[in-house]
Amino acid sequence: MRTVYVNGEYVPENEAKISVFDRGFLMADAIYEVAAVLDGKLTDFPAHIKRLHRSAGELGMRVDVSDDELLEIHRELIRLNGVDQGMVYLQMTRGATDRDFVFDTDALTPSLVLFTQKKELIDTGVARNGMKVITVEDKRWGRCDIKTTQLLYPSLAKMEAKKAGADDAWLVRDGEITEGSSNNAYIVTKDGAIVTRPLSNSILPGITRATLIAYAEETGTRIEERVFTVKEAHEAAEAFITSASVFVGPVVSIDGVQLSDGKPGPVTTRLRELYIAESRKRLL
Structure with a gap:
């Protein structure tokens, strides 16, 4: 107990x-x-x-x-x-x-x-095999940047994903991805840029997000903080999420569209390894 x-x-x-x-x-x-x-x-x-x-x-x-x-x-x-x-x-x-x-x-x-x-955080099924997501309408309140316990709609969205045979839901407003039900969302373009929505009232300023971006920029990785559409997500080379409970989680399917041959992609895998290695240097 x-x-x-x-x-x-x-x-x-x-x-x-x-x-x-x-x-x-x-x-x-x-x-x-x-x-x-x-x-x-x-x-x-x-x-x-x-x-x-x-x-x-x-x-x-x-x-x-x-x-x-x-x-x-x-x-x-x-x-x-x-x-x-x-x-x-x-x-x-x-x-x-x-x-x-x-x-x-x-x-x-x-x-x-x-x-x-x-909870196992390093050797996880998501890290080995990736996760499947679906897109659903974002019906949350307007201050998603505040980390409140108003989690009913994200919970319903995650349940909708489960019913569809997926692992999670990415939320959509006006055709653009905001974030995951309990995580920040990213795509990797065909030319290797990492794209994630810029901070605003529409998304949570993720701690793992900020740390990963800082680590990635130190390696010269190109980060684009801009909105991206569901169509762009379907056409991406790779996709992933970040959160405190997952770190960097590969996404291998969006709405049934397979990414990176259905396996965790090389950019995502490298970012996950980078995050874990650098974080271990700064533990309290």
């Missing part, structure tokens, strides 16, 4: 409790972060905390715990649960109060919950 963190206490998961009046439960008035664990240590942790503060700031939500305290909570959960590879999930809500659409942030005490998941 896992040990989880709830509002200042480390407790067995079956004893963890949070108020039924918490606005995270009632209104999805909550933000979250997911930090990957490699070799028992955290990847990209400072960037995750920076994004947590950004999300809180965009929603006018207080963060009452220091960055150093958050690091120690993460590390303690990794130790208590014996996590060598996996994830640490952090969820913060505005707090608990009687149900109302209006709120007084200053009068509320934010709720803070963290838990771990053990």
Whole structure:
């Protein structure tokens, strides 16, 4: 049984409790972060905390715990649960109060919950074989750049993909790919350029995305931050996703159109190896 963190206490998961009046439960008035664990240590942790503060700031939500305290909570959960590879999930809500659409942030005490998941991150089926995606209409709210717990539509999109025999869904607005249901989306053009949508309110500013782009640019890889269409995706040489839980995941089929002979392509494979190698140098 896992040990989880709830509002200042480390407790067995079956004893963890949070108020039924918490606005995270009632209104999805909550933000979250997911930090990957490699070799028992955290990847990209400072960037995750920076994004947590950004999300809180965009929603006018207080963060009452220091960055150093958050690091120690993460590390303690990794130790208590014996996590060598996996994830640490952090969820913060505005707090608990009687149900109302209006709120007084200053009068509320934010709720803070963290838990771990053990998961193989290196030797995975996606890394070996790639994944299949379908495209679906992007029906999310207009502030996808804030990492909130409003994840119902992404969950429905992923279920639609599963019903279609695919692994995930890429979301589409006006014929252009925004991102995956829980990841950033990329294509590799026939001339070797890596294309991904530029940051805006339409996509999450992925931590793995930013780190990978920085690593790739150091090697002289051409990155094009621009919109791309479903048609361009179907005609791409390769495609892939990035996320904290997958790192770099090859996409070998989009809407049934096979890419890179149905196998992880060389550019994607090299980027995945680069990300893992460089990340291991910067673990906390």
